[in-house]
Amino acid sequence: MTTTRRTLLAGAGLGAAGLALPNLARAQEAPGVTATEIRIGSTNALSGPVSAYSVISRCLEAMFRRLNDQGGVGGRRVNFTVYDDAYQPPRTLEQTRRLVEQDRVAFLFNQLGTPTNNAIHRYVNQRKIPHLFLATGADKWAQPKEFPWTIGWQPSYRTEAQIYAKYILEQRPNGRIALLYQNDDFGKDYLHGLKDVLGARFDQMVRTATYEATDPTVDSQIVQLQGADVLVCATVPRFAAQAIRRVFDIGWRPMMFMTNVSVSVGAVMQPAGMEKGVGLITSDYRKDHTDQAWANDAGMGEWREFMRRYLPEADLADNNYTYAYGVGTTLIQVLRQCGNDFSRENVMRQATNIAPMDIPTLLPGIKVQTQPTNYNVIRQMQLQRWDGRSWVRFGNVIEGANV
Amino acid sequence: MDGFAHQIIAGIATGGIYASVALAIVMIYQATHHVNFAQGEMATLSTFIAWSMVNAGMPYWVAFFGTILVSFIIGVLVERLLMRPVANAPVLTHVGVFIGLLLIVGNMTGWIFGYTTKVFPTPFTSDQPLFGGLVSAHELGSTAVTLTVLILVWAFFRFTKLGLAMRAAAYNPRSSRLVGIRVGWMLALGWGLAAAIGAVAGMMVAPVVFLDPTMMLGILLYAFAGALLGGIDNPMGAVLGGFAVGVLENLAGAYVVGTELKLTVALAIIIGVLVVRPSGLFGRVVFSRV
Numbered sequence: 001m002t003t004t005r006r007t008l009l010a011g012a013g014l015g016a017a018g019l020a021l022p023n024l025a026r027a028q029e030a031p032g033v034t035a036t037e038i039r040i041g042s043t044n045a046l047s048g049p050v051s052a053y054s055v056i057s058r059c060l061e062a063m064f065r066r067l068n069d070q071g072g073v074g075g076r077r078v079n080f081t082v083y084d085d086a087y088q089p090p091r092t093l094e095q096t097r098r099l100v101e102q103d104r105v106a107f108l109f110n111q112l113g114t115p116t117n118n119a120i121h122r123y124v125n126q127r128k129i130p131h132l133f134l135a136t137g138a139d140k141w142a143q144p145k146e147f148p149w150t151i152g153w154q155p156s157y158r159t160e161a162q163i164y165a166k167y168i169l170e171q172r173p174n175g176r177i178a179l180l181y182q183n184d185d186f187g188k189d190y191l192h193g194l195k196d197v198l199g200a201r202f203d204q205m206v207r208t209a210t211y212e213a214t215d216p217t218v219d220s221q222i223v224q225l226q227g228a229d230v231l232v233c234a235t236v237p238r239f240a241a242q243a244i245r246r247v248f249d250i251g252w253r254p255m256m257f258m259t260n261v262s263v264s265v266g267a268v269m270q271p272a273g274m275e276k277g278v279g280l281i282t283s284d285y286r287k288d289h290t291d292q293a294w295a296n297d298a299g300m301g302e303w304r305e306f307m308r309r310y311l312p313e314a315d316l317a318d319n320n321y322t323y324a325y326g327v328g329t330t331l332i333q334v335l336r337q338c339g340n341d342f343s344r345e346n347v348m349r350q351a352t353n354i355a356p357m358d359i360p361t362l363l364p365g366i367k368v369q370t371q372p373t374n375y376n377v378i379r380q381m382q383l384q385r386w387d388g389r390s391w392v393r394f395g396n397v398i399e400g401a402n403v
Numbered sequence: 404m405d406g407f408a409h410q411i412i413a414g415i416a417t418g419g420i421y422a423s424v425a426l427a428i429v430m431i432y433q434a435t436h437h438v439n440f441a442q443g444e445m446a447t448l449s450t451f452i453a454w455s456m457v458n459a460g461m462p463y464w465v466a467f468f469g470t471i472l473v474s475f476i477i478g479v480l481v482e483r484l485l486m487r488p489v490a491n492a493p494v495l496t497h498v499g500v501f502i503g504l505l506l507i508v509g510n511m512t513g514w515i516f517g518y519t520t521k522v523f524p525t526p527f528t529s530d531q532p533l534f535g536g537l538v539s540a541h542e543l544g545s546t547a548v549t550l551t552v553l554i555l556v557w558a559f560f561r562f563t564k565l566g567l568a569m570r571a572a573a574y575n576p577r578s579s580r581l582v583g584i585r586v587g588w589m590l591a592l593g594w595g596l597a598a599a600i601g602a603v604a605g606m607m608v609a610p611v612v613f614l615d616p617t618m619m620l621g622i623l624l625y626a627f628a629g630a631l632l633g634g635i636d637n638p639m640g641a642v643l644g645g646f647a648v649g650v651l652e653n654l655a656g657a658y659v660v661g662t663e664l665k666l667t668v669a670l671a672i673i674i675g676v677l678v679v680r681p682s683g684l685f686g687r688v689v690f691s692r693v
Binding site: 183210224241242251267 | 513
């Protein structure tokens with residue numbers, strides 16, 4: 001077929017009409033919301049190196065299935081779309097634009113990863129799209145003034161470091177502290193967290209050493225920091241295992257803290273040597289399915305019942321499921337608070353006005369809460385210590401510093 | 404002063420890792436006059452093969468030599484199937500193939516074995532901490548293995564007819580062909596040997612840094628610095644260069660530039676050597692008439 005001037009013009013006219021249609025629709029309804037449906041979008045690493053996290057999306061999808069079975073929310077069914085970004089930031093941007101511009105979702109929920117969310121941080125804020133409860137522990141998602149449309153969920157790395165610093169000041173008020181951290185945003189959150197609590201005393205109390213993610217070992221850094229009373233490690237699993245082993249081997253016995261990113265029994269404690277990590281301290285905010293304390297717990301009972309009915313083949317010991325259940329419960333609370341108004345403005349207003357609430361899969365005493373001026377959704381954690389076989393919780397729930 | 408000595412000892416221990424990988428780089432350069440960017444990924448794959456064998460219940464040394472054999476075959480196959488069709492293409496094509504190989508082998512390893520950190524066994528153990536816990540029995544043992552491989556490589560190139568033929572094939576393919584050397588097979592053999600040495604390096608490195616598909620990513624850069632420092636065509640020099648980079652990097656990190664710039668030290672060594680003395684400390688200066 002040959003393209004004449006007339007067909008071209010006709011095509012252009014059709015195109016213009018197509019462009020105008022969504023605007024018409026928007027006048028009557030909020031984007032992504034119809035009389036019967038709310039569309040929610042997300043990205044996750046469904047493939048690639050960190051695809052173990054993809055179970056979070058599976059669990060959330062099952063939670064929305066349950067919600068729809070129960071009649072939906074505000075008289076509407078939830079339509080949850082997840083695209084694979086393979087943990088690659090350029091693909092996150094591409095898939096997010098597809099969700100926003102093509103699928104026209106109402107808002108974005110629980111996208112996975114720090115570098116990946118970094119790639120869309122500016123985009124979603126410019127377009128004023130709620131970017132809710134991200135699956136990352138970076139501190140930068142709590143900037144209500146600069147980025148009002150983005151909010152995290154889990155305790156940030158910075159909050160975690162503040163909690164360690166509070167405990168250190170209580171236990172070793174005059175201790176010399178060593179900090180080993182990865183030289184990027186992840187590691188620096190711990191540096192900032194310690195500074196928040198130690199303030200002017202930081203320079204006098206703390207010695208730091210950094211490593212690059214590409215370094216083969218952290219031996220040299222351990223030698224450099226050797227001798228301090230306290231050691232805080234903000235390292236990814238491979239270097240965590242190296243650090244635990246080397247600190248033990250050189251006979252250094254500090255009070256040692258490990259970021260809760262790197263406390264997996266299989267990926268860190270076993271490689272390091274189970275007995276070499278005895279006394280190591282970390283923190284958590286979730287109930288662990290394998291902990292006998294929760295065998296008859298009401299919240300965990302609710303979660304187990306849900307898993308049995310909606311995800312019967314899932315591995316219950318994978319704590320990504322308790323995480324997903326917590327973040328999903330939070331979002332459903334926000335949707336209920338919205339009433340009948342699912343406009344982007346109202347979704348964001350409700351997401352940042354959650355009164356302190358308990359979540360079935362979080363430790364007792366740890367609340368989910370938000371205020372328009374404070375986007376740190378979970379601010380408390382409980383410490384736990386490695387006894388050579390498993391992690392044992394101790395002490396009270398500690399709250400991060402308010403800065 | 405204690406700290407200074409400790410940094411040197413820890414540097415030598417890490418240097419041993421660089422030395423073994425540098426040796427593999429020199430090997431492939433000797434045999435083909437190229438630097439294979441996928442060397443690290445191929446070595447990691449070999450280490451995973453060894454890991455599977457050990458997990459399947461094989462004794463360590465059986466798995467060790469079995470892996471060397473399998474890696475040798477993989478190396479030969481790579482040359483036969485991937486490099487040979489582009490043998491006469493420009494150097495940039497080869498670089499393209501190397502990078503493609505790096506991505507394919509790296510991702511394939513992750514796909515098959517997963518990205519979780521794994522423990523790799525070592526045959527060298529001791530009950531007593533050595534050098535105040537700074538050096539493990541494994542690190543001593545692996546240095547011995549590296550030196551053994553070095554002597555074998557040196558003897559192979561120096562005393563055997565095959566070694567001489569391989570050097571000739573890499574250095575001057577046309578004349579070698581005229582005197583009856585089967586240049587194509589010499590290259591394939593070189594690839595096989597380089598893959599085998601890479602496998603040894605991988606199996607020696609893994610117990611120290613723990614095994615995962617990205618294990619070699621950073622190490623290869625330091626090893627490359629070591630190989631260049633010692634002389635890219637000199638196995639002995641590469642090993643010494645590897646140790647030197649390990650110690651230099653630690654001392655510079657601890658006392659001069661700070662830990663943030665440790666990686667930069669390796670890059671500075673690469674550029675420094677290429678600018679000041681391209682043949683490295685122990686390399687031969689090659690003149691060619693044009």
